[in-house]
Amino acid sequence: xxxxxxxxxxxxxxxGSGNRKLLRxxxxxxxxxxxxxxxxxxxxxxxDLEDSQGIPDAVQQLADQINAADAVIISTPEYNKGxxxxxxNALDWVxxxxxxxxxNKPVAVMSAAAGRAGGERAQMVLRGFMVPFxxxxxxxxxMHLAGVGNAFDKTGRLQSEQHVRTLTELMQALRAxxxx
Numbered sequence: 001x002x003x004x005x006x007x008x009x010x011x012x013x014x015x016g017s018g019n020r021k022l023l024r025x026x027x028x029x030x031x032x033x034x035x036x037x038x039x040x041x042x043x044x045x046x047x048d049l050e051d052s053q054g055i056p057d058a059v060q061q062l063a064d065q066i067n068a069a070d071a072v073i074i075s076t077p078e079y080n081k082g083x084x085x086x087x088x089n090a091l092d093w094v095x096x097x098x099x100x101x102x103x104n105k106p107v108a109v110m111s112a113a114a115g116r117a118g119g120e121r122a123q124m125v126l127r128g129f130m131v132p133f134x135x136x137x138x139x140x141x142x143m144h145l146a147g148v149g150n151a152f153d154k155t156g157r158l159q160s161e162q163h164v165r166t167l168t169e170l171m172q173a174l175r176a177x178x179x180x
Contacts, residue, residue, distance in 0.1 A: 004178055006033040007069035011076035011087035011122075013041055018112040018148030019075040021156050022167075026073050026110065026143075029164070030171040038065050038090075045092045059093040066094065066101035070178045071108070072135075078113040078122035083129065091129055102133035106177040108170050110143035112151070118144030136177060141169050 008023035020037065027035040042058050043049065049056075055063075066072060076083040094101060109126055111119025123144065130137055143166050145151055151158060158164050 003032045003034050004070035004175075005068060006030055006035045007065050007072045008035065008037045009040060009072065009074045009087065009090070010037065011040075011074070011084040011126075013086055017077070018145065018151065019077055021152050022075045022110055022112045022143075022145055022148075022158075023073055024156060025152075025158050026075070026108070026167055026171055029168045030073075030175060036065070038062050040086050040090045042090055042093055045089055045096075050096060055097055056093070059090075060097060062090060063094045063097040063099070063101045066105065067099065069105070071106040071174050073108045073110065073174070074126065075110045075112060076119060076122050076126050078111060078115065078117075078119035081121045081125075083122045083126045087126065088129060091133075095133065100133070102130070102135045105135045106174055107135045107137045108143075108174045109137060110145070110167070110170070112145035112148040114146075114148055116146050118146035118148075120144045138170065138173050138177065141166050141173075143167050143170050 010019045010023055012019045076087050111123040113119035153159050
C-alpha cells in the first residue's frame, strides 16, 4: 500500500511562519506519507470575478488537492480573536467549486500564535467555519501552540516535550481515522 496523501493548509502566507513549521512537524510526527502544503495566496473572493471568469485555476487546484488527500491538517494563527482572512477566503472559494472536496474528509485542526492561549479562539472559530462542509474534524487532542516565536529549535522541531506528545497523539488519531 502506498503512503497516504497528507495535505497541509497554513493560515499564514509567511514562508517561515510558526504555523507552517507546526504543519511540517505534524507531517513528520504523522509518519510515512506524501505531504504537500497547499498554496492559499488566492484572490479575494468576489462573486463578480467568479461570474465573469469562473473559478480561478489556483482555487480549483486547491479543491483538487483537498479532494485527492487522504487527510488534511490545518494550522491557523489568531488575528483579532479569529482565524486569518487568508484561511477564511480559501474556505469561501473552495465552497464555490463543483463537488464537495471536504465531505467526510478527515481533518486535524491546530493553531500557533504569539499569545498565551496559542490561538485557541481562532481554532474554535475555524471549527465553526468548517461545519457546512461536513468534514470529519477530529475532536482532539487540541493543539494550541502559545509563544510560537520561541517554540521551535533551529531545525524547526518543537522544543517542548508536552507539545510533541500532544501533536503526536493528534497525528496518531488522524492516521487511525484514515485506517493507517
